[in-house]
Amino acid sequence: MKDDDESNDKKICNSEPVVYQLVRVEGDGRLVPATDDEVMEVEQLLEDKKSELASVKAVGHDEQCLSNEVFSKSDLEGTMQSGNADNSRKLNARLENIKVMLKKVQKEERLLLSGESLNCSPKCMAMEDPTSDRSNTSKACIDKHEPENPSRERAASSLELNSIHIVEVGTIEACSGPTNKAATSRSSISESCSSLLPDFSILRGEICLDNFSIRELQEAFRATFGRQTSVKDKLWLKRRIAMGLTNSCHVPTARFTIKDNKIILSDLKEPARLQQSMIEAESLSMDIHATNVSPQDIKNCLNNQMEFQQVSGKRLRVLPSNDDVKDENIQMEQCAAKRMRKPTKRYIEELSELETRECTAKSYYCVNSEQSQFPSKAQIMPFHDGVTHRRLSSTRHESLRGFSFQVPFVHRTRRGQPRKNLMALMEYHPNAISHIVKTAVMIPVLEEEKENGSSSRETRSVPVQILNTNISYVKSVAGEEGVEMDCGTLNCEELDPEYKELDGIGDTACDNVPKQPAAKANVRRKHHRAWTLCEIRKLVDGVAKYGAGRWSEIRRLSFASYSYRTSVDLKDKWRNLLRASLAQCPTEKEANNFRKQASIPIPSSILSQVRELAKLHAQTGIKVSPRKSAGHGSSTVHREGSGFI
DNA sequence: ATTAGGG
DNA sequence: CCCTAAT
Known part of the structure; x- marks a missing residue:
């Protein structure tokens, strides 16, 4: 039965949290739902966030809450911010969510309850009058559970290390009654659950947790925090309950007694016993638990929790208020949510999206780069700039935008076009740059060239002009004399096919360049070649x-x-x-x-x-x-x- | 494409 | 030198 239930529970849990909860409570109390495990881990996670903010945002891993994500989140938020200005708004939203959730829950309840008459959680979840059957419900649950795994619980009891005595925990009403406006205004599961607390306390009066069975402790836990737990570790449960009841984070690992909401350290237990309890917990805990959570982990969890509570605030109430419960739930919830969020949905999606974007961007860039068939230009550019400042400066912008791809085809276009037209059209045309660049690059070579009789030089080659410019610039910089080109004859044709090509293009480019408003004189000057x-x-x-x-x-x-x-x-x-x-x-x-x-x-x-x-x-x-x-x-x-x- | 002339 | 117009 247990095994079957367990498997079923898990399945159900995965599919429908609500169902899971119901089944779990009634079926096998020892079953440790993934949620509980998560709780433990979550608590560990709490270590990382000790800030108050984190505590405020508390994440509760509540199966009930899980039944409706919307509910859990908004609800919790609303609860938490119950003191804030925008509280009302959030509460409204929260109420809406709650309504939806309740509908769901009720529906589920009907379906499930029809089959299984005794279910504590459904009742808890259901909006019931806190004062009426709360205690009965709890008891019923406890009663029901106890018989299921008596042996283990007994063993656990025997191994109990700590004797926690809750003395005068406080007025039940104070605890049970809605402590804050938000809680009052809304009828939430948490509230109903929290209402259970008083019953528990009252019945016990002075409670010695040591005598509690695991099932009882779980119930106590539920009453205290308003949520169920599948944790089988008595120590953990006791400490948790103690912390909840005393609003204190300082719950010693060793034996302690709760008096007047304060924990009084009692006789120290031997470490050995603690270990034993841990071992017990381990053995009792779920399969998952046993493997994943070590006693040390539990301990850490407790410590973390304690720290958390410390930070989260000093509550005046003796017993945990709804806020407290909420906070805790919220904590769990958030942690759970965090966990879920992190690996799975959004994260992955976002990641994928990002990747997609990156890919897109990459492809885009790739395309661009591909488009720019002249990688060398980039290298050339600098040189070019260096040689011809101003001219380039005017065209620089051009170069930036269309640098890579425009060059290629303009190239052809220009060639075909008549010079005049080109001049007009080409003004500020990016191509000019490419042309210039090429020219600039060629300069050194050209300078070396000696006159090669190009008998038929159709037009003044732009390249040549540019060369002139460059040369003049260099000269001016160097302060130089006039070796000049006169003897160094630059032969465009000599420059070979590529050069010729440039030449064709060059005309336009040249024309274009001179037209630059900024340095017309300079431009001309550059092209100038002294006779x-x-x-x-x-x-x-x-x-x-x-x-x-x-x-x-x-x-x-x-x-x-x-x-x-x-x-x-x-x-x-x-x-x-x-x-x-x-x-x-x-x-x-x-x-x-x-x-x-x-x-x-x-x-x-x-x-x-x-x-x-x-x-x-x-x-x-x-x-x-x-x-x-x-x-x-x-x-x-x-x-x-x-x-x- | 050349040539003449203005800027 | 550049640019344009006229041939």
Whole structure:
């Protein structure tokens, strides 16, 4: 029968707490439901939280409460906060929960009671008038249980180590009556259970727990704390009861007597006996208990509990009030809840969720990283930044957002698009950065490169421009002279396919960069490449040879080695030379002086040469120029002419 | 694509 | 040097 009941009990317990409770009480008192075991462990856990808060939140592992989680939690909370401002609200919620629970319980009760007539717990749970049959109920329960396992209980009794005498525990009414408003206002199981306490006390008057059987102790425990226990350890039970009755945490392990709510130490028991009791407890305790809970554990539990009670408060009442019971229950409850929560449901769920999130995040990142097919860029970036501050700074933001992925395909897009459009579109475009980066990286190589005649340089390559910029920057930093690139011819084409690709892209990028509002001057400056005498000479020669205006030809023939000089550059330079020559004419000295200050002075020889060419050009140009530009051309020409003349 | 010219 | 317009 026991075995069967036990198994059944367990099953029921797992499935339906209420059922479990009912069965347990009636069936095998010795059965230790998992809950009790948990209680023990919970108490151990209490060690960790000795703070008052923890105590306040007390967790009670009450089967009754377990029957309805909602009930247990909210109820307990409400009870606990029964002194607080928002108490009423919580109480209401609690009442609702209680109602629900009661309905459940009653339903269960009906079903179960129909089969089993005698059930203490159901009655306890049921809302009954505390004063009426409380004692009877308790007794009935006790009576019923006693016969079940008399032998063991006897043995246990014989082994009792402590003699606990409860003297004048106090007025039963005080204990039984609802002690606090919350308790009064609501009719809760706890209340009804707690009401049992008086009966117990009264009957005994002066109670010597030593004489109690385990079953009786359990009942006493239930009466004291308003919850059932399956713990078979008499010592534990006694101490617990004593603590509950005396509201004291200082319940010695040894023999003690309770007088006037205070525990008076009696003759000390020999340690051996204590051990015996422990052993007994172990043997008597449930299978689970025996394996999981050692006597030491029980001891610890007690100690913890004591500490807890110490912290939790000083109650003036002689007997444990409803609050006390509640607190205890709450304690158990919370612990139980804690345990449940921790390993199983929420924790796992949350964990899983977190994992999922992480996975998602990871995947996301992975995707991003994958998207950015240019891991090297990250590395490159720094370098790039270092080389070209401002420029990059303007584009930096761009780089941040679209850095990785945009580069790839913009790349193509740009290539196809006409330069003008690109310029407009590309402004602030991230690609610029990539381009720049690449360029920057290439700089070192480029510098090393010697002119390689790229006979056909279609456009000024952006890379080159960037290079220029970078170089100039470096120069400025170094304070440097002018090795410059003039001799170092950068050949875009020489840079090979990749470079070419860049070149294509580069135009836009270059254009884009200069447009940056912040450092327009700087930008231009960066792209600026000072004209060397060599270049100028070549230019002049070229003009002389091929005539002014044939810049592409000149560039192709004379500036093959200077890939960075575009036809436009040549044209511009020539214009400047003309101006210079013209300006120089009127006040040569001044111009020279001025020029000297500014930069490399242009040799007068060259200027004169320019003048000649200009003259010639003017001559030929005059013919052509008139129609083209009467105003501008004329002004320039005029000066030129005047100078020349 | 070049060229001329303005900024 | 850059940019644009006109060829």
